[in-house]
């Protein structure tokens with residue numbers, strides 16, 4: 672079957688890499704990147720449409736023009752920013768999803784992807800090896816919107832027959848595009864500061880463990896889920912999805928293996944409370960069993976690869 676794919680939020684941290692991966696898989700012309708930002712780098716090499724996901728008419732026009740078979744709805748406001756702009760965060764994350772779900776049913780779009788997050792869990796969720804089905808009481812606007820989004824995904828699957836699939840991403844670590852306004856952003860910033868200044872001030876405390884994943888694994892898993900036969904998937908809210916867990920102290924030690932003089936200090940801010948409400952590690956056995964998920968990168972592999980790539984990027988000054 673010939674695919675035509677629309678990606679929203681394509682200029683974001685996930686979108687900028689997922690769009691390129693989708694183009695490698697389906698061909699450049701098959702994947703339309705959309706965003707309110709202007710695409711840069713390799714993302715600019717394929718079709719692009721300016722699209723504010725709250726513009727429902729524009730969504731209808733894009734669907735009519737491109738007749739997509741799949742949509743990856745990545746546009747969202749992350750956890751830390753949404754705490755600053757709660758109503759805006761809710762509106763962006765929720766309204767855009769509902770517009771898309773309705774449009775997808777109407778236009779018979781074959782498959783939709785919705786990113787959920789470890790942020791959908793809360794302080795009464797078991798922290799270690801958090802199960803697929805468990806207490807979810809998010810305390811952030813972002814988390815509430817993701818949990819509600821999961822519920823809508825299941826609703827549209829069950830009541831409207833939409834094949835919508837989702838994972839709960841852990842903190843994602845990447846070097847191509849910076850994340851914007853997440854609680855896990857420290858784990859990226861630390862690499863730039865380590866290379867540029869040899870020192871980092873962490874906004875999370877030394878012993879805050881969080882589930883994390885290296886972007887190549889996140890892309891691989893997302894494509895794997897979207898290619899899995901529909902009848903193998905029993906989770907229609909969102910799949911637990913795990914890479915590895917580390918604390919800021921453990922990450923700093925892993926960086927010190929490469930840069931022995933690197934130093935770190937800790938000044939926790941409002942994001943500490945957000946991190947404290949999230950799990951430490953995730954049980955992703957449903958993903959492993961139902962669509963063959965297996966991460967490829969360890970913490971050490973990720974750190975070596977991040978340092979190598981950020982060094983190269985800094986040398987050519989392309990960030």
Ligand code: SER
Pocket residue numbers: 749750751787788789790813840841842843852853854855856
């Ligand atoms: N990385 C995201 C955040 O920190 C979690 O999904 O907001």
